Amino acid sequence: MNKVRALIVDDSSVMRKIVERSLRQAGIDLSEVREAGNGAEGLSSLTDSGVDLILCDINMPVMDGIEFLRQLQTVQNAKGVPVVMITTEGSESHVVQALSIGARGYIRKPFTADQVKEHVIPLLEQKK
Amino acid sequence: MNSVEDALAQRKLLESWVPFLELACQEVFEIMLGSKLDPPDASVLPSFNVTAMVGLAGQLCGVLTLRCSSASANLMASRMLGVELEQADQHMWDALGEVCNMIAGNFKNKLTGMGDRCMLSVPTVVTGEDYTLHALTDGGPLERPFSFAGLPIMISLEIHS
Numbered sequence: 001m002n003k004v005r006a007l008i009v010d011d012s013s014v015m016r017k018i019v020e021r022s023l024r025q026a027g028i029d030l031s032e033v034r035e036a037g038n039g040a041e042g043l044s045s046l047t048d049s050g051v052d053l054i055l056c057d058i059n060m061p062v063m064d065g066i067e068f069l070r071q072l073q074t075v076q077n078a079k080g081v082p083v084v085m086i087t088t089e090g091s092e093s094h095v096v097q098a099l100s101i102g103a104r105g106y107i108r109k110p111f112t113a114d115q116v117k118e119h120v121i122p123l124l125e126q127k128k
Numbered sequence: 129m130n131s132v133e134d135a136l137a138q139r140k141l142l143e144s145w146v147p148f149l150e151l152a153c154q155e156v157f158e159i160m161l162g163s164k165l166d167p168p169d170a171s172v173l174p175s176f177n178v179t180a181m182v183g184l185a186g187q188l189c190g191v192l193t194l195r196c197s198s199a200s201a202n203l204m205a206s207r208m209l210g211v212e213l214e215q216a217d218q219h220m221w222d223a224l225g226e227v228c229n230m231i232a233g234n235f236k237n238k239l240t241g242m243g244d245r246c247m248l249s250v251p252t253v254v255t256g257e258d259y260t261l262h263a264l265t266d267g268g269p270l271e272r273p274f275s276f277a278g279l280p281i282m283i284s285l286e287i288h289s
Contacts, residue, residue, distance in 0.1 A: 010227045011250065014208055014219050016158070021210070059229075059250055088233025091244040108237070109230045110159040 003031035004084025004124060005050075009042040009068060010086070015109075019055050019086060019116070026117035028124070035065045043075060050077035053124060056103075058087040058094060060078040066094075082123035086111065142270050142287060145239065145280035150272060152235035152266045153283055156227060157276065161207040165281075168273040174280040180228035180244060190287035193261065194228040200279040218279075225251030231283065 006023060008016045016035045022029060036042035039105065040063040042056065054072075058065035065085060073077045083106035085098045096107050105119040157163050168174075176195040184190050196204075198220065205223035206216035216223070229251045236246045269284040 012222050012229075014223045015226055017209055061246060061250055088229055088248060089187060090233060090237045093244045109233060110156045112159055 003029050004052045005032040005034070006030055007034045007036065007042060007045060007051045007054045008056075009036045009039060009054065009060070009065065011037050012057075014038075015057070015086075017060040022111070022113040022116040022124075023053075023055075023120065025113040028120065037062075039063030039065060039071070043071055046075050046077045047070075047079055048077075049080060050079075052127065053080055053082060053120065054078070054083040055086050056083060057091045058085060058098070066097060066101070068070075069098060069103055073102055080127070082127060084119050084123070086116075136289070142285070145235075145285070146171075146270065147274070148238040149235050149270065150283060152231050152238060153272065155234055156230045159214070160227070160230065161204060163207055163277060165274040165276055166281055167275065167280045168280065170276045172198075172275070172280055174273070174282065175257075175282075176282065177255060178224060179254045179261070180280055181252045181254070181261075182228050182232040184232065184236065184287075185247050185249070186212070187245035188239070188287065189212055190285065192228065192232040193284045193286075194196065194224065194281065195277060195284070196224070196230065196276070196281040198255070200276055203279065221253045221255075225253045235285075252289065270288075 001121045008019050010016045019035050036045050038060040047067045056068060082104040083102060085103050086107045088109045090108040098106060106122055107115055107119055155163055157165050175197055178196055178198050178201045180194045182192050201224040202213055202216055204227055205219040206213045208223050209216055209289040232248050268287040272283045274281050
């Protein structure tokens with residue numbers, strides 16, 4: 001698998017580190033990891049260049065994950081980039097809403113590294 | 129139903145959720161921290177100076193709290209991140225808030241049909257011992273004490289009818 005640039009959006013710095021570790025444990029060769037504490041920071045981080053994968057929480061201050069997904073659709077650098085939601089909000093309506101506006105996967109917290117692998121690897125292989 | 133009957137019915141409902149709350153706690157600690165929660169050790173006197181809170185709003189309305197010592201919070205951060213205690217120190221509040229958040233989310237997702245009808249707040253962490261939490265709920269909290277690596281922790285759920 002090629003080197004992967006990932007953007008991790010979560011208001012918890014601990015959770016961002018756990019997600020990064022899970023990606024590495026999944027065997028993903030990360031060339032760059034960008035971190036953002038909310039959706040607005042996530043969008044700003046894509047202004048100059050894109051990434052290959054985005055993992056995003058839903059419940060965040062300033063801009064939540066659903067609004068981030070909506071606005072991401074207009075970001076040129078995010079075209080075709082798979083987004084996986086990682087969140088405690090595991091309700092059916094949240095899943096449907098996130099998938100309907102562009103998310104490609106949905107992982108409920110608490111999660112294992114294997115779950116991250118199961119969701120992310122197929123998306124990266126499709127993108128190749 | 130009169131208010132006494134209402135209160136009894138609510139208490140009975142709350143107590144029927146105990147297995148879900150305990151399972152939600154166990155899963156979060158096992159999956160995210162690689163640690164088992166044990167029954168409380170009666171010989172260890174609880175001393176809590178950190179409290180994480182997550183609000184529940186919607187059909188299920190109230191607050192879930194996780195109380196522990198700063199040593200427990202530091203150990204949680206250490207186990208979540210897989211780093212030494214000294215390196216985890218700066219992350220302990222964030223880790224505790226996230227553990228509380230995951231317990232709240234995991235718990236409400238276990239209650240049939242509640243996932244869509246209950247929202248969670250972002251977590252808040254309070255430090256100190258000399259304060260009283262007024263959750264504006266009716267009835268007493270549902271409290272589940274545990275031992276985490278020999279250290280006492282307390283999970284409380286307070287629900288508004």
